[in-house]
Amino acid sequence: MDTPGSLGAGVPSIGWPLVRAVVVVNPNATFTRRRTRDILLAALAGVADTTIATTTHRDHASELAAKARQDGVEVVIAYGGDGTVNEVVNGLLTDGPGTDVPLLGVLPGGSANVFARNLGLPTDPLEAAARLLRALDNPRRRRSIGLGRANGRWFTFNAGLGFDAETVRTVENARHRGKRATPGLYVRSAVRTYFAQERRTPLITGDLPGDEHLPEVFLVLVTNCSPWTYLGPIGIRTAPRSSFEAGLDVVGTTSLGVVPLLKHVAEIVGTRRGPRGPDVVHRHDLPWITLHAQREIGAQVDGDYLGTTTRLHCEAVPDALRVLV
Secondary structure (H helix, E strand, O other): OOOHHHHHOOOOOOOOOOEEEEEEEOOOOOOOOHHHHHHHHHHHOOOEEEEEEEOOOOOHHHHHHHHHHHOOOOEEEEEEOHHHHHHHHHHHOOOOOOOOOOEEEEEEOOOOOHHHHHOOOOOOHHHHHHHHHHHHOOHHHEEEEEEEEEOOEEEOOEEEEOHHHHHHHHHHHHHHOOOOOOHHHHHHHHHHHHHHOOOOOOOEEEEEHHHEEEEEEOEEEEEOOOOEEEEOOEEEOOOOOOOOOOOEEEEEEOOOOHHHHHHHHHHHHHOOOOOOOOOEEEEEEEOEEEEEEEEEEEEEEOOEEEEEEEEEEEEEEEEEEEEEO
8 A cells, every 4th residue: 555654664763863865856757756756755754854856957857966965965866767867876976976975766767767677676666665765774775886977977877879879869859749758669769760870881980998999880889787678677688798897888780781680689688698690799898988980970878868979988987876775
């Protein structure tokens, strides 16, 4: 039963002084609900001095999280989708990692919730809230994770140049027109992007550690964990060994033919081994990679379109953030 009492049942109360917490809420996320927020607040009342901060514009979550760090808040909770989490992370790490960075808690409210899934958190907001409350009073429920940074912007699960970024842009444009970010919308957007983009000449290359170079590829993803997804509960494994405890993985393809592409889609969705074949380029556990494009093309981080660029420099930052799990 969804009541404040049931959510907080079995959660030990933290003694005085209470932990200071800020809950950053994106009211426009797919599954954020006022009732869930109110239940969470009631349950948090016994364990934390809590402030609700509702976002009103793009990057507002970053501003709120940065202020929370400046104010010495101990915990910042992101209630929304992966875009909200990404903004909160960028706000918390505006001045880089440090001992003064608040703990991050996550209440999934989006359609994919990739970051929460990779932390092993429940995707139901009420179940996640109960887990978060228990974690607040248990130091063993805190985990230090590595993150990626692309052209200075932090990312939690992936960054990309080209095809995936243009797909994200198509989805964002549809959402601005009132569409919901459903798996079907992502699939339709990916198909539309595929037929609209250059499929004869690869545009992307890359520089790797040790003077190695990435061959010319049509699309490329840099990942920080696995799986990720825009298809609800269906995991997409482009780089199955990618994790918060390792460096970055990069996966690209030297072909955009229909047959090999469909084969790779089946491999990343239907198996745990990821894409295979002579047209697949994969490097594991990299400290950095710099991607270059022959002309301005789209870039994205964590499913957030960044605009166009000809260069995307990605670096791995170990132990960048502590999260409640």
